[in-house]
Amino acid sequence: MRSFMVPSILLAAGLAFASPGSAQTAAPAQPAAATAASAAAAAPAAKVADPTLDAAGRPLRQAEPGVGEPVDKAFYLQQQVTPTGQEAHWFHDVILLPLITVISIFVLALLVWVIIRYRRAANPTPSRTSHNTAIEIIWTLAPVLILVAIAIPSIKLLAAQFKPAPKNAVTLKAIGNQWFWSYEYPDNGGIQLTANMLKEGDQVGKDQRYRTDADGPRLLATDQRVVLPVGVPIRLVTTATDVIHSWAVPAFWIKLDAIPGRLNETSFIIQKEGVYFGQCSELCGARHAFMPIAVEAVSPAKFAQWVASKGGTMPGAAAEPASTTAIGNDASDATANGAAEAAPTVAATATPAPSNQPATANPAGAGNTGN
Numbered sequence: 321m322r323s324f325m326v327p328s329i330l331l332a333a334g335l336a337f338a339s340p341g342s343a344q345t346a347a348p349a350q351p352a353a354a355t356a357a358s359a360a361a362a363a364p365a366a367k368v369a370d371p372t373l374d375a376a377g378r379p380l381r382q383a384e385p386g387v388g389e390p391v392d393k394a395f396y397l398q399q400q401v402t403p404t405g406q407e408a409h410w411f412h413d414v415i416l417l418p419l420i421t422v423i424s425i426f427v428l429a430l431l432v433w434v435i436i437r438y439r440r441a442a443n444p445t446p447s448r449t450s451h452n453t454a455i456e457i458i459w460t461l462a463p464v465l466i467l468v469a470i471a472i473p474s475i476k477l478l479a480a481q482f483k484p485a486p487k488n489a490v491t492l493k494a495i496g497n498q499w500f501w502s503y504e505y506p507d508n509g510g511i512q513l514t515a516n517m518l519k520e521g522d523q524v525g526k527d528q529r530y531r532t533d534a535d536g537p538r539l540l541a542t543d544q545r546v547v548l549p550v551g552v553p554i555r556l557v558t559t560a561t562d563v564i565h566s567w568a569v570p571a572f573w574i575k576l577d578a579i580p581g582r583l584n585e586t587s588f589i590i591q592k593e594g595v596y597f598g599q600c601s602e603l604c605g606a607r608h609a610f611m612p613i614a615v616e617a618v619s620p621a622k623f624a625q626w627v628a629s630k631g632g633t634m635p636g637a638a639a640e641p642a643s644t645t646a647i648g649n650d651a652s653d654a655t656a657n658g659a660a661e662a663a664p665t666v667a668a669t670a671t672p673a674p675s676n677q678p679a680t681a682n683p684a685g686a687g688n689t690g691n
């Protein structure tokens with residue numbers, strides 16, 4: 321199926337000389353001539369400069385060490401930058417971890433006490449007691465009360481994760497493909513991105529783009545970042561074109577399955593500008609480990625500029641979103657929330673617009689940055 325789609329897309333882009341074989345490998349970069357030609361052919365309307373990239377097409381913002389990315393030899397949760405994530409982090413640190421520690425130590429102490437105190441040498445004639453109503457009530461009731469106490473914040477947290485996004489939310493549609501992510505911004509003029517993992521310098525041919533430290537850590541950096549505004553609700557919608565994937569960004573407390581033929585939805589608010597990395601978190605095939613996610617959170621004004629640079633539009637006309645209402649949807653917007661959105665997005669899944677061509681050949685591509 322895709323073997324037909326890819327050549328036709330390339331042909332449409334005027335790349336008749338690019339062989340279908342090279343297009344199918346989902347490599348993050350292409351030979352210089354092809355990249356330049358496709359960029360010229362595919363981006364006629366980009367007048368505004370992409371505010372996230374420098375003149376050479378490299379990302380201006382680098383990841384902050386220890387934020388939004390794993391740390392060498394560390395374990396524990398990443399610093400959370402969404403309200404839900406912070407609540408979950410608190411729940412883990414203040415409730416769950418102390419509780420499980422106390423219970424584990426208590427049970428271990430009981431076991432050790434029984435093993436030592438009631439061993440055969442120390443206790444030659446065992447007790448014949450088989451019932452003690454008081455203690456039976458205690459060991460039944462105590463766990464029940466503990467579970468009820470945990471359930472209250474737990475269910476609250478669960479509800480927060482699946483609360484529908486408000487009307488002013490920015491919609492990001494993440495589409496899992498074997499093995500890369502593509503993205504759509506249906507409320508912003510249908511901007512489309514394709515994000516491929518950046519390979520290391522020794523893994524690519526001459527003149528091909530490879531990862532640098534400005535892009536992010538090895539196996540996490542992508543050739544195109546997902547750009548999202550801070551302080552504005554984000555409606556994340558996931559789906560997939562082939563098998564089940566999962567869009568997961570630990571710093572957002574987000575892990576949402578992307579299922580072919582279905583839409584999953586959640587919402588979150590990023591509170592801090594920065595670069596946040598994640599990975600596909602559903603075993604999806606041979607290159608499951610090589611379809612990372614890189615999100616760059618920027619100010620709403622910068623987001624509007626980025627949308628303009630991709631040839632998109634901000635809902636609600638005003639191209640200068642100073643407030644959160646200006647950046648999101650208006651109620652009047654035809655592609656606004658809820659059921660109205662479901663039909664076009666499902667249709668978009670049926671026709672796999674995102675291809676596995678390198679993002680540099682994409683209308684929204686980062687450009688010829690490797691050269």
Ligand SMILES: [Cu+2]
Pocket residue numbers: 496497564565566600601602603604608611
């Ligand atoms: Cu996957």
